[in-house]
Amino acid sequence: MAPITIDRVGKVYPNGYEAIRELSLDVAEGEFMVLVGPSGCGKTTALRMVAGLEEITSGTLRIGDRVVNNVTSKDRDVAMVFQNYALYPHMTVAENIAFALKLRRVPRAETQRKVVEAAAILGLTEWMDRKPGQLSGGQRQRVAMGRAIVRDPAVFLMDEPLSNLDAKLRVQMRSEVSRIQRRIGVATLYVTHDQTEAMTMGDRVAVLRSGTLQQCDHPQTLYDWPNNLFVAAFIGSPAMNLFEAVLSPDASSVTIGSQQIALPEQVHRARPGVRAYGGRGVVVGIRPEDLPAADGAAPGSHTLRAEAVLVEALGSELLVHFSIDAERVHVDSAQDNPNDELDDSGELAVRGEGIARVQPRLRIRAGDRTEFLVHAERMHFFDRETQQAIVR
Numbered sequence: 001m002a003p004i005t006i007d008r009v010g011k012v013y014p015n016g017y018e019a020i021r022e023l024s025l026d027v028a029e030g031e032f033m034v035l036v037g038p039s040g041c042g043k044t045t046a047l048r049m050v051a052g053l054e055e056i057t058s059g060t061l062r063i064g065d066r067v068v069n070n071v072t073s074k075d076r077d078v079a080m081v082f083q084n085y086a087l088y089p090h091m092t093v094a095e096n097i098a099f100a101l102k103l104r105r106v107p108r109a110e111t112q113r114k115v116v117e118a119a120a121i122l123g124l125t126e127w128m129d130r131k132p133g134q135l136s137g138g139q140r141q142r143v144a145m146g147r148a149i150v151r152d153p154a155v156f157l158m159d160e161p162l163s164n165l166d167a168k169l170r171v172q173m174r175s176e177v178s179r180i181q182r183r184i185g186v187a188t189l190y191v192t193h194d195q196t197e198a199m200t201m202g203d204r205v206a207v208l209r210s211g212t213l214q215q216c217d218h219p220q221t222l223y224d225w226p227n228n229l230f231v232a233a234f235i236g237s238p239a240m241n242l243f244e245a246v247l248s249p250d251a252s253s254v255t256i257g258s259q260q261i262a263l264p265e266q267v268h269r270a271r272p273g274v275r276a277y278g279g280r281g282v283v284v285g286i287r288p289e290d291l292p293a294a295d296g297a298a299p300g301s302h303t304l305r306a307e308a309v310l311v312e313a314l315g316s317e318l319l320v321h322f323s324i325d326a327e328r329v330h331v332d333s334a335q336d337n338p339n340d341e342l343d344d345s346g347e348l349a350v351r352g353e354g355i356a357r358v359q360p361r362l363r364i365r366a367g368d369r370t371e372f373l374v375h376a377e378r379m380h381f382f383d384r385e386t387q388q389a390i391v392r
Contacts, residue, residue, distance in 0.1 A: 002064030
């Protein structure tokens with residue numbers, strides 16, 4: 001076992017494209033680190049540099065105490081699990097798992113022992129004589145993991161290993177992969193574009209955007225204290241509602257569209273930097289679960305009046321898509337949202353659509369005028385220019 005140290009690593013291709021910009025990450029022994037971000041953000045490139053499949057342009061990469069910038073892939077003692085399984089169709093499960101050991105000319109008795117142990121860990125014992133074509137997607141993925149486990153590598157690297165599975169199987173395999181990784185206790189770098197996968201599996205999660213690290217922290221910290229607008233919008237499903245707003249001169253209230261909401265003292269204790277923005281425009285973020293229906297709210301509670309546009313009944317909850325007279329801030333790329341209008345700043349601004357997560361048996365229908373209770377103490381505030389969170 002060995003930690004991974006990525007110290008200001010960069011990758012620039014011959015055509016001048018900078019895929020990774022001074023990435024620094026430390027993955028401790030036994031830690032499950034997830035790299036997450038939208039397509040094209042550089043997460044797979046970063047993984048391939050650790051694996052030795054991409055050359056490093058700048059910076060230092062260590063596995064354990066050894067600098068491996070110029071060490072070949074086969075000599076780095078890493079095992080990689082790919083998105084497409086990469087199994088040999090003419091070999092049985094047992095032969096696929098043993099293949100790497102056979103190449104290393106490991107004695108037959110030791111190979112057999114390791115294959116049996118890996119199969120037991122992965123729940124594959126009864127399938128050892130099957131060919132990959134006779135297995136389900138989840139079973140094939142476990143075989144691919146077994147082939148990596150038997151090598152006793154210093155480091156595990158996983159490149160979107162669950163993306164080819166159906167939704168139900170992906171949920172099941174998330175817990176399986178986490179269980180297996182904790183049992184073997186090897187530093188693991190796991191790449192995914194699925195933020196739900198990242199949040200449920202990672203000990204820590206590193207969020208990338210355009211080759212630059214935005215934030216790396218424990219999943220709950222990312223959710224509760226995003227560093228900037230991109231992390232706030234990317235982490236969470238449904239995504240955080242982000243609206244253009246203006247603080248009052250003394251920052252005691254915030255106006256979203258035509259509606260004013262008082263800010264309790266808890267806001268200023270948690271985010272003292274908000275006072276410095278008194279009288280200025282900011283971006284306000286509200287999680288969908290922090291906008292419950294206002295039915296039965298205590299007198300004097302602050303509410304947000306809106307029109308329901310679409311209601312999704314999920315059994316355990318309702319997702320109410322609503323509209324208000326404010327500008328919604330969207331931080332994804334314009335290419336991903338061709339129907340939205342790009343404003344002068346290069347960001348997407350759409351007339352105020354948002355999502356509220358409310359109790360399941362409320363009678364709300366599209367077109368209804370409704371009110372949501374605002375938990376102002378849970379609001380997030382961001383600088384409009386820098387897009388950084390306003391905290392201190």
